[in-house]
Structure formats: structure tokens, C-alpha cells
Amino acid sequence: MLSIEIEPEVREWLEGIHVRDLAIVKRYVQRLANEGERMGMPRSRCLQNGLFELRFDVADKAARISYWMRPDATAVLLTVFHKQRQNERLHVAQARQAMRICRRHHGASHPVDVIFGGYPLELGGP
Numbered sequence: 102m103l104s105i106e107i108e109p110e111v112r113e114w115l116e117g118i119h120v121r122d123l124a125i126v127k128r129y130v131q132r133l134a135n136e137g138e139r140m141g142m143p144r145s146r147c148l149q150n151g152l153f154e155l156r157f158d159v160a161d162k163a164a165r166i167s168y169w170m171r172p173d174a175t176a177v178l179l180t181v182f183h184k185q186r187q188n189e190r191l192h193v194a195q196a197r198q199a200m201r202i203c204r205r206h207h208g209a210s211h212p213v214d215v216i217f218g219g220y221p222l223e224l225g226g227p
Contacts, residue, residue, distance in 0.1 A: 103134045104175045108203060111166055111178040122159035126166075129157045133168075133176055148193050152200055156184075167196030169203070177203055 107115075115123060133140055133155055146154050148167070155166040155178075163184035168176045179199040182192045 102174075103137045103170075104173075105130055105134050105178065106175055107178045108180070108199060110199070111181050114181045118159065125157060125159055126164075129155055130166075130178070137174070137176070138170065148196065150197075152193070152197055154196075165192070167192075167199070169200045179203060 115126065118126070129144060133145065144156050146156060148154055151169050153168050153170070155168060157164055164181065165184055166181050167179045169179065170176055177200075180192070180196045182195075
């Protein structure tokens, strides 16, 4: 089972979404924690060089949370965006930059904000 850490951009987004949508996100994050790299398509896709996206729908829109897998069995949720073909390269570039910053500032094993580590996700809502 993976631990999940969250960067501020994702935390702020989660705090602002509807309770119903939060429950959807919780379900997919918990599934990521349970399945890790085995999760695969259609819910997880490798973007490039260790950068992945968690794929789900909220508020009738395709949403994505980018994440990277640390060597210590931790997935770090980096950025969030709504799927739009014309902006995908920009979002991937932003996620890649967030991953670089996270690696540089937090290293391979420094927790930022653990939101799931074998226990139910605690973000409020159901």
C-alpha cells in the first residue's frame, strides 16, 4: 500500500470542491494508494519520466491530478486540472515543473502532508 502526499495546489482545490465531488476524488486516491503502479488505464496514465495522471470525472468534467511515485512507496499529488486537449502540453509542463520542485525541496522521503497512509482519507465530507 502506498502513502499519499499532497502539494498545496491540490489541497486548495480539494477544499473548494463540492462534497459529492470530494467523495469521488477520495475513492480514486484511495484506489491509487491500494493499487499503486498496477492501477493503469483508464484511471491512471504515465505522462513521462515517472510523472503520472490520475483520471476521473467531477462535476461532469474530466479532471486530472498529476502525481509522481517516490522510491519510498509514496505517491505525491502535484497539480490538478480539467482535461482540455488544447492545454494538455501546458498542464504536463506545469506538472513536470512541480515534480522537479518537489524533488528538489522535499527530496525522496520528506513528507509534505500525508493524507492517506493505511487509514481513510481525512479531507472532510463523506
